[in-house]
Amino acid sequence: MYIDPKNDFAFQYVFGRQENKDILISFLNAVLKLPPGEKLTDITIMETKLDKELLHEKSARLDIRAITAAKEQINIEVQLTNQYNMEKRTLFYWSRMYTGQLQSGHDYRELRKTITINILNFNYINTERYHNIFHITEDHTGVLLTDVLEIHFLELTKLEKEYSPAQLDDPLVNWLLFLRGVQDEQVKEVLVMKEPAIGKAMTALDLINQDREAR
Numbered sequence: 601m602y603i604d605p606k607n608d609f610a611f612q613y614v615f616g617r618q619e620n621k622d623i624l625i626s627f628l629n630a631v632l633k634l635p636p637g638e639k640l641t642d643i644t645i646m647e648t649k650l651d652k653e654l655l656h657e658k659s660a661r662l663d664i665r666a667i668t669a670a671k672e673q674i675n676i677e678v679q680l681t682n683q684y685n686m687e688k689r690t691l692f693y694w695s696r697m698y699t700g701q702l703q704s705g706h707d708y709r710e711l712r713k714t715i716t717i718n719i720l721n722f723n724y725i726n727t728e729r730y731h732n733i734f735h736i737t738e739d740h741t742g743v744l745l746t747d748v749l750e751i752h753f754l755e756l757t758k759l760e761k762e763y764s765p766a767q768l769d770d771p772l773v774n775w776l777l778f779l780r781g782v783q784d785e786q787v788k789e790v791l792v793m794k795e796p797a798i799g800k801a802m803t804a805l806d807l808i809n810q811d812r813e814a815r
């Protein structure tokens with residue numbers, strides 16, 4: 601039985617459990633492309649429910665929520681179908697995570713960077729790039745106002761169907777191929793060789809098949 605890693609349950613099972621946080625760290629480092637000395641080495645995976653004191657009592661459930669050692673917050677969302685509201689949805693969730701850091705009487709300087717990563721199974725951003733990153737910048741000069749807002753869009757449908765060895769040297773391409781559900785055994789072997797955490801992620805998917813309740 602084929603398990604799609606983009607399935608809500610499967611995605612949580614692979615990336616959202618503390619025992620698999622090395623898988624999540626590998627994926628996040630591939631997305632964020634931090635300099636060698638700044639790569640994530642540890643994270644805490646948090647409860648994914650946000651409080652219900654939202655606009656019009658709208659409830660919110662994040663797919664994966666993690667906090668880094670530097671207290672930066674990261675949210676990962678997977679969307680399989682286009683509901684034509686991703687930019688508003690992602691800002692809504694980002695704002696709740698960002699403002700939720702402060703308790704009454706705390707200083708605004710305590711607010712930490714908040715990152716949202718959207719994995720989309722459809723085209724949405726009007727560029728040919730499969731990875732688009734947004735910040736707050738000045739219109740004329742491009743000067744960054746602050747780095748506390750960072751939003752990533754990963755569009756799986758924009759990946760090429762054929763991959764050269766050079767492309768498979770990019771950890772992010774390897775992870776996106778995994779999320780697309782690559783079935784070619786030779787490509788799978790290359791992905792595991794390039795990134796051992798992908799091998800562990802594939803094993804986690806296999807475990808779903810072996811567990812009747814999970815399946």
